[in-house]
Amino acid sequence: MIWQFDIIILIFLVITAVISLRVRDLLSASMIFGVYSFLICLLWAEMGAVDVAFTEAAVGAGVSAVFLIATVFNTNRRSSD
Amino acid sequence: MGMRILGFIAVFVTGALLTYGVADFPKWGDPHSPANAGEVSTYFIQNTKADTHVPNIVTAVLADYRGYDTMFETVVIFIAGVAIMAILRVLATIPPGHQPVQYDPRKKIAYDPIISVTCRLIVPVIQLFALYVVAHGHHSPGGGFQGGVILGASFILIAITSNLRSALRRFSEKRFIFIACAGALIYSGFGLTTLLFGRNFLDYGVLSKIMFDTDEVMARSHSMLGVEIGVMLTVTAIMFAIYANLSSRGALRGGL
Amino acid sequence: MREFFESYIVPYFNFWVYVILMMIGMFAMITKNNLIKKLIGMSIFQTAIILFYVSLGVKDGATIPIYFHEHKEESHAEGTSEDAHHKEEESSHESVGPGILTDAERKQAHLEAGDHTPHGEAAGHAVNPDEFTNPLPHVLMLTAIVVGVATLGVALAVCQLIYREFGTLEESEILTQIKQSNHG
Structure with missing residues (x-):
């Protein structure tokens, strides 16, 4: 548990969360949400929760981004806000 | 605009309440905070080795001590998959007077030999790694959920790099529904077998009577592997089912 | 500040x-x-x-919630047991270094420590919950x-x-x- 590392990841976490909600292209939003999931996976590995980190790497950064992209592909890519 | 202001107010009130709560939290990393020094987690840390011989405490708690919880988590995933198939099957049936969506050929991605060949080479490696994650979950991070998601992702990779049809040829709808059911049934089957021997549901120790040359402790370890395999089958099938349905609007043809 | x-x-x-x-x-x-x-x-x-x-x-x-590998656990158990400690001191001139035993010595020390449980499990050796x-x-x-x-x-x-x-x-x-x- 290295607190400097912890703080850097947490700051990036907030930045990616805000960007993924602000960007108007839903495909980009899905991709940035994948980045967010990957950062939080790093955070969990750093906090000693290795099993949770592994699950998040497979599920959050991998599969849930793919599900979002599959839906965006079948619906509209533009968002009004 | 009014909605926005109301949203701001609601969010700030919640944030203020949570901040007020944070001030009373135990210090970061305190080993004697109520959550960490509680009886249950202390029991898990001290007795997992003697009870089950599984070095990874998380796997032991997941599949043995809290097996009942995990069984119904698996059932939740199964139900979610079935619900998605049911919701999107409405989309697949074309109502009268509704023009089916024509896929724009310009949308199609051109066949790329580099991507295709690379993925064909890497898919078996991914699947082998997924099986390793499940089988080695006792000794390292991993287990049924992670291995299942990785195995499902390998089929999703086939669907993305070539097309959905060739992925469905390997893992058809009939097959993934069957495998999802089989996984949940394997899990509950372990529970029912322990009931037949007169023990509690999912109390694996008694299974040493039907396993070859094992004591009660190792029977729990082996049963955990069996249960994890059940979880893996359900998660694999449901993850691929969700992708196949979402990407093709439930029609299971065309698609991403 | x-x-x-x-x-x-x-x-x-x-x-x-x-x-x-x-x-x-x-x-x-x-x-x-x-x-x-x-x-x-x-x-x-x-x-x-x-x-x-x-x-x-x-x-x-x-550390992460995974127990150490079994032979580490054993040597840890030996360290706490007095008999094994004595044995280690006796044979330290033959060993590679202090605290490092050869396999045969470890097995002997293990037997002398009276640890006969299967799978090399350290009986009665309580895990400190603060370690994980x-x-x-x-x-x-x-x-x-x-x-x-x-x-x-x-x-x-x-x-x-x-x-x-x-x-x-x-x-x-x-x-x-x-x-x-x-x-x-």
Whole structure:
């Protein structure tokens, strides 16, 4: 548990969360949400929760981004806000 | 605009309440905070080795001590998959007077030999790694959920790099529904077998009577592997089912 | 300033960020117009809660919740046992170094220590719970993540259904269409 590392990841976490909600292209939003999931996976590995980190790497950064992209592909890519 | 202001107010009130709560939290990393020094987690840390011989405490708690919880988590995933198939099957049936969506050929991605060949080479490696994650979950991070998601992702990779049809040829709808059911049934089957021997549901120790040359402790370890395999089958099938349905609007043809 | 930073900000930083992420997620769920954006906000809200749980389970100076490999455990048990310690001192001139035993010596010391349990299990050797991170929140959150992605899938399926009905995912446009169909 290295607190400097912890703080850097947490700051990036907030930045990616805000960007993924602000960007108007839903495909980009899905991709940035994948980045967010990957950062939080790093955070969990750093906090000693290795099993949770592994699950998040497979599920959050991998599969849930793919599900979002599959839906965006079948619906509209533009968002009004 | 009014909605926005109301949203701001609601969010700030919640944030203020949570901040007020944070001030009373135990210090970061305190080993004697109520959550960490509680009886249950202390029991898990001290007795997992003697009870089950599984070095990874998380796997032991997941599949043995809290097996009942995990069984119904698996059932939740199964139900979610079935619900998605049911919701999107409405989309697949074309109502009268509704023009089916024509896929724009310009949308199609051109066949790329580099991507295709690379993925064909890497898919078996991914699947082998997924099986390793499940089988080695006792000794390292991993287990049924992670291995299942990785195995499902390998089929999703086939669907993305070539097309959905060739992925469905390997893992058809009939097959993934069957495998999802089989996984949940394997899990509950372990529970029912322990009931037949007169023990509690999912109390694996008694299974040493039907396993070859094992004591009660190792029977729990082996049963955990069996249960994890059940979880893996359900998660694999449901993850691929969700992708196949979402990407093709439930029609299971065309698609991403 | 530095004292304030180290006593109030750093020890609680995870909890501050959990509050911020929860506010971001909740704000997106309330005010965003696009349904996919709302779902991303919901996922952020969910990870904020998971962050809270996992942060509660952290112990300072503890390792991941996986036991050490078995032979390490054995040598640790020997170190605590007096007989084995004596044996180690006797044969230390033959050993590679202090505290490092050859396999035969280890086996002998193991027998002398009276440890006859199968699988080399150190009987009566209690694990110090402060050495390992709390595994309970990890278990709860591991299943929560996988169930979370399954429910996200259901929500996305409903989004596709809505898109076929209304041809849009914008909440305001859907509401206008519903109002028009009610009046008409």
